[in-house]
Amino acid sequence: MFRFAQHDRIRSLEPPRVLNIEDLRRAAQRRLPRVVFDYIDGGAEDEWTLRENSLAFEAVTFRPRCAVATPACDLRTTVLGTSLPMPLILAPVGSCRLMYPRGEEAAARAAGAAGIIYTLSTLSGCRLEDVAAASKAPVWYQLYLVGGCDCALAAIERARKAGFSALVVTIDTAVAGMRERDIRNGAKELLSGKLGAMLPFVNQLLTKPRWLAAFLADGGLMKFENVVIPGKGPMLYADVTAALEQSVVTWDDLTWIRQAWNGPVVIKGIHTGDDARRAVDAGANALVVSNHGGRQLDDVAPTLRVLPEVVASVGDRIEVLLDGGIRRGSDIVKALCLGARAVMAGRAYAYGVGAAGTAGVARAIDILRTDLIRTLKLLGCASVEKLGQSFVDIPQEWLRK
Numbered sequence: 141m142f143r144f145a146q147h148d149r150i151r152s153l154e155p156p157r158v159l160n161i162e163d164l165r166r167a168a169q170r171r172l173p174r175v176v177f178d179y180i181d182g183g184a185e186d187e188w189t190l191r192e193n194s195l196a197f198e199a200v201t202f203r204p205r206c207a208v209a210t211p212a213c214d215l216r217t218t219v220l221g222t223s224l225p226m227p228l229i230l231a232p233v234g235s236c237r238l239m240y241p242r243g244e245e246a247a248a249r250a251a252g253a254a255g256i257i258y259t260l261s262t263l264s265g266c267r268l269e270d271v272a273a274a275s276k277a278p279v280w281y282q283l284y285l286v287g288g289c290d291c292a293l294a295a296i297e298r299a300r301k302a303g304f305s306a307l308v309v310t311i312d313t314a315v316a317g318m319r320e321r322d323i324r325n326g327a328k329e330l331l332s333g334k335l336g337a338m339l340p341f342v343n344q345l346l347t348k349p350r351w352l353a354a355f356l357a358d359g360g361l362m363k364f365e366n367v368v369i370p371g372k373g374p375m376l377y378a379d380v381t382a383a384l385e386q387s388v389v390t391w392d393d394l395t396w397i398r399q400a401w402n403g404p405v406v407i408k409g410i411h412t413g414d415d416a417r418r419a420v421d422a423g424a425n426a427l428v429v430s431n432h433g434g435r436q437l438d439d440v441a442p443t444l445r446v447l448p449e450v451v452a453s454v455g456d457r458i459e460v461l462l463d464g465g466i467r468r469g470s471d472i473v474k475a476l477c478l479g480a481r482a483v484m485a486g487r488a489y490a491y492g493v494g495a496a497g498t499a500g501v502a503r504a505i506d507i508l509r510t511d512l513i514r515t516l517k518l519l520g521c522a523s524v525e526k527l528g529q530s531f532v533d534i535p536q537e538w539l540r541k
């Protein structure tokens with residue numbers, strides 16, 4: 141019975157039903173309770189930055205070279221010396237285990253099968269050792285300092301032993317962003333575990349019985365298995381907002397974090413050329429131009445618009461990655477034309493987790509890969525390494541800084 145249901149779900153991800161990431165988004169919306177779907181889909185405050193991250197890609201247009209044969213396109217690149225089959229990395233997305241049973245392992249398995257790096261969030265429900273074991277490809281670990289420095293040091297040690305190859309330090313989360321959809325949906329109340337508080341909001345869960353059955357079979361509300369508080373054990377879900385407020389990462393922290401990790405460090409959450417230079421000075425090995433997918437400070441500029449400024453200030457000294465708004469392979473091409481070495485995708489694969497676990501993430505990766513090849517061929521460009529500004533028209537004001 142379960143096998144039939146699973147088979148149906150996988151078939152429902154195939155064309156013509158799911159042709160693009162927006163179709164995958166709708167599939168996730170159908171399966172998930174509103175509170176879980178909006179947690180993935182939503183952004184901070186007016187969601188201006190969330191929208192603009194995507195709209196910025198529309199402001200960049202292509203300049204193809206036609207009548208050029210490109211029988212095979214080479215998608216390979218390297219990041220931090222690791223060769224990647226395509227310039228795509230899965231970004232850290234917290235709480236995937238709310239979306240699908242053992243969600244982080246499910247995502248890592250799909251990434252591994254495609255040879256793609258998966259980044260595990262500190263705020264995940266699966267043990268980091270299990271996630272590393274689920275992937276055949278390299279995995280990165282994203283660090284928040286929730287639970288304090290000792291807690292972070294223990295996680296860093298576990299991540300090293302489990303074989304994670306880079307540490308991603310997110311610097312844009314001094315407090316949790318104001319995500320109004322979560323408040324309206326009663327996310328806090330539903331996570332409190334208190335029946336009285338949960339009751340007004342519980343209907344959303346009951347109307348998605350398939351999700352609910354899978355969620356309960358997976359053990360119900362998870363704890364943060366990689367935030368082990370000394371003397372207390374894994375951090376409870378209800379404690380996360382307060383913990384984030386007490387755990388801001390500063391440039392000074394980078395010193396002890398780098399010493400403890402003793403491997404490549406990626407700084408995620410760069411919004412300006414100035415901070416990019418600070419990241420280089422702090423000894424980062426790569427950086428991610430990222431506004432957390434519009435989930436933290438609203439009204440910051442879309443990442444694609446900031447990318448030329450960052451590349452101009454540090455592009456010759458450090459590898460620059462970008463995330464925010466990647467929904468099509470053509471978005472990846474545009475980011476590379478503007479100087480990114482590779483991109484990270486968040487929601488594009490999180491919708492896949494919500495829709496169908498490993499199969500959904502595999503479908504998201506496949507959509508982006510197929511798009512990427514087609515776009516390169518239509519541009520008359522034989523490899524991602526050859527992409528550059530001559531393939532695009534960029535709004536002039538983006539280049540002024």
Ligand SMILES: Cc1cc2nc3c(=O)[nH]c(=O)nc-3n(C[C@H](O)[C@H](O)[C@H](O)COP(=O)(O)O)c2cc1C
Nearest residue numbers: 180231232233234261310432433464465485486487
């Ligand atoms: C549901 C969700 C949870 C996220 N959790 C984290 C997290 O725990 N740590 C982190 O550094 N970024 C987190 N992010 C941000 C992503 O890593 C990434 O920056 C963002 O999703 C990129 O934008 P995109 O979703 O438009 O691709 C999260 C994003 C989403 C959508």
